[in-house]
Amino acid sequence: MRAVVFNGPFDVKVVTKPTPRIREPTDAILKASSTALCGSDLRYYRGHQKATPGFVCGHETVEHIVALGDSVKNHQIGDHVVVPFSTSCGGCFYCNQGESSRCLKAALLGCITPTFSLDGGQAECLLVTNVTSSLVKALSMIAEDLLVLMAGVFPTGYFAASRFLKNLPEKQQEDTVAVVLGCGPVGICAIASALHFTNNKAKVFAVDSIPERLEAAKKLGAIPINLLDNPIEKIKEASSGRGADVVMEVVGHVDALAPSAKFLVWECTMNRSASQALLSTRKM
Ligand SMILES: [Zn+2]
Ligand SMILES: [Zn+2]
Incomplete structure (x- = not known):
């Protein structure tokens, strides 16, 4: 063969x-x-x-x-x-x-x-x-x-999103701020799944530096942010200063893990959300 x-x-x-x-x-x-x-x-x-x-x-x-x-x-x-x-x-x-x-x-x-x-x-x-x-x-x-x-591509994104966004009460679906860091094929599937699990009610931010990928994320209903365009401030604003509730690091490289935690930790403390981000990454 x-x-x-x-x-x-x-x-x-x-x-x-x-x-x-x-x-x-x-x-x-x-x-x-x-x-x-x-x-x-x-x-x-x-x-x-x-x-x-x-x-x-x-x-x-x-x-x-x-x-x-x-x-x-x-x-x-x-x-x-x-x-x-x-x-x-x-x-x-x-x-x-x-x-x-x-x-x-x-x-x-x-x-x-x-x-x-x-x-x-x-x-x-x-x-x-x-x-x-x-x-x-x-x-x-x-x-x-x-x-x-x-x-592999779809299940990786799907299960990353399902770990923290599946079966949320309706009020929590509306209040959730989720971030997908990396909008390649797995990231796009994570965005689609995050919106699916929250009935399109959660704020799902898509962070990447490639315009075409951000455009694809936007078409699905995510809020695109260029990595170079101060995503931390934008996510902080969208979450009344508390940071994202869930971060999915979908770049798939250890170098992306530390930046992903920054979306969550504003005062150098490891909050509940940061732990969730790390768990979510490990799960993938
Ligand atoms: Zn693969
Ligand atoms: Zn086994």
Whole structure:
């Protein structure tokens, strides 16, 4: 099969590799339907993050099942499935809490470290383990180009927003000031989710330095602020001086974490909201 392999910064190649085979009765072999790039792929490609060369890239992928291990009963050959960026066992402490992305036996797809990782989805075929609890059947009502966002991009933004904005009482929905720092694809999904969870009542600020991204955020109903245009003052004004109630740091880099806390902490004290921001970031 052909696959996109990472050889080092700015060096990926399409190579021919052996097609993967079932190794365990809980495995599946999948055939690519759609795959997408993610900011995480760009980080190691650009050399911003160290990565061990030799793996197949990609963890945003939609596939068809072409072979199944004997113990898999909830999927069929031919099923169209979304593959989350990490597998989950379905039985550990975190899986039982519904936090499958923290699974103690997770394997990451197309990952920078060889331990606990599987080759990624930018290949004609893909081996996935623990498929009973890992694969998600695709809904036919969702177009393929949107479906590929369901692997990692949309859920990352959705769950960041849901952690603090889901099921808020109506009054609290109106009073909430939320900030999304970073308006790339995940940030846009976080904004859409934040507005969804608050019935478009919360003030959702979108902070970025790229005008096109701010425009996309505005179209969804967020209040755009250029990063260079004093966002701290604007958010402080919008929240009667208290700061944002929730900050979602969606840049995905540790350097963005400290600035995100500044939207919340006005007098050098770590308030409740700052803790929420840090928790929200960790959750993602
Ligand atoms: Zn991703
Ligand atoms: Zn687990």
